[in-house]
Structures are given as C-alpha cells and as structure tokens.
Amino acid sequence: SSAASSSPDLDKVAETELGETTESKERCLSRLRQMIAGDEALDCPTDNKFLIKFLRARKYREEEAFKTIQKYFRVKRSSEEFFKDLSPATAPLSTVLADNRLMMVSKEKDPEGRTVGVIRIGLWNTGICSLMDLARVALIVAECTLLDEETQIRGVVCVFDLKDMPIMHMTHFTPVFIKKVAHLIQDCYPVRIKAIYVINNPPAYEIIFAAVKPFLKSKLLQRIFFTGHDLSKLHGVIPDDVIPAEYGGTHEDFDYSSMQKEVESKSAYFEYINQFGYHSKEQNCEYTKL
16 A cells, blocks of 8 residues: 555655655565664664654654664664653653643644644643653653654644743753753654744743754754744644633634543553563673773
8 A cells, every 4th residue: 555544644744754665665675674684782673664754854864764663773772761661551641631731632633634743841840740750651642653654754733832831940941851852752752843932922032942943854953933822823823722811712622631541541552662672782881890
C-alpha cells in the first residue's frame, strides 16, 4: 500500500514533503535495517512502524534517520533522570493532566492538519510535581502522539502558555535542563516541529528566551512566535479547544480525563520500547573504567 493508509491527501503530503513513496519506503527501510544490524551494541526494534517514524522525521535521508535512532537510544542511557522506566504507570499522569490540567493535545488539528500540543508552564509549580516529573509526562505524551501516522507526516505545533508564571520559577530552568530538552527535541526524537507559539508571555520573557536561544538551531528559532495576551488573534491558527472561553474558545470544556485514559491505553508500547537500547557491550566498557 502507499504511504499512509488513512487518506489519499495524506499520501500526497507524505510524497511531496517527505519524499515517501512505496519504493523509497522499501529501499530506505531495508538500508536502515542494515545500518542497525551494523551497530552491534544497539538492540533496536526493526518493525516498519518504529523505523518509519524516524525516516519520516528525517525526510527519508536514511543516514540521518539512523543517527537519530542512535541518539534516541543513547540519550535514554545518558539522561536516565528523564527516561528510567518511563511509562504511564510510573509517571504522575493524573497530577499533570486531569488534576492540574497542565498539558493537553488538542482533539482538533490546526488548519494544516497538524497536531497541537499545549504545556501550561505558568500554572506549574514544585508543589504540584517536580520539573522532571513534568518533563517525563511531556515525553510520554509526545511518544503517544508520535504513534499517529498523520502526526508523523504533517508534524506538530507546540503552544507554551506562560500565564501566571512567577519570575522565581525561571530558576528551575537551568542551562543544563534547557540544553538537555533542546537536544532531545531537535536531535533525538522523530518529531517535526512546524511552529511554537508562546502565549501570555510575561514582560520578563526576553530573559527566558535569551537563556534558551543558544541551544536552538536557526530552523527552529524561525518557527517561534510570541503572541502576548490577546489570544483572540489565534482563532483559525490553533484549534478552539486550546483557546479559553474569554477569547472565544472552548478550552474549559476540554476532557483531560479521556486524554489521560488514551495515554494510559498505550502502556504496552512503553513496556515494549523500554526493553531496547544500548546494552551489554557499552555497559562492559563502563565497568572496566571503574
């Protein structure tokens, strides 16, 4: 079958934007499997579903897709605080989603058919959960979202809501943390970020942005938009369920519990993926250093 079984329109986008055809898919999958087999220290899934995510994210440049797979599994070892036993069962999902509504993935797509995710970072505080817990839930939600073919093909739009963010909170976003997150998003994950909207940005947001900027590649920097407090101008840009009622949206009606159930229903995927990675050979090298 052709690119994505869901719609001819999606096949067309996959072909024009990503260079995905039945032929390129078969050829690149086969090359990618050879490269993976050549990395003896890496234990990696080789099913089509897993590999295609990376090929799509790197527009069927299989060497780049392979490097991204390596980085994806390396970062799981080097940043265990993010990834150790990462699954819906071990992360405070209900705290972040249903109880405090800190994160959502819109039920609608944007006008370009892209998936829209929101993190309400201004509402977060350490009394709710640690920043690391928030990051872990974000990674889980991202993994679940990236299982969707349309998301892999059309990409994602991120909304960071800084409403009510106390200046003191900026101290939690250390350069080390920011650098790791930027590395994850840009180098290690099979995600195509098409736009980032920063909404309700406080007057001091330039300070935050100045701290983040050095870690971002120019391509991503060009896709960041600061929209301030008037969210009514986002109608038709992002889905209405992201926009609060006071600006004409329907956000208050968003069902965080059903989103949480959807994430929990993917638990088996995390159990599966957590078995893979860089194992014995690299570990042995580490032990000999001790």
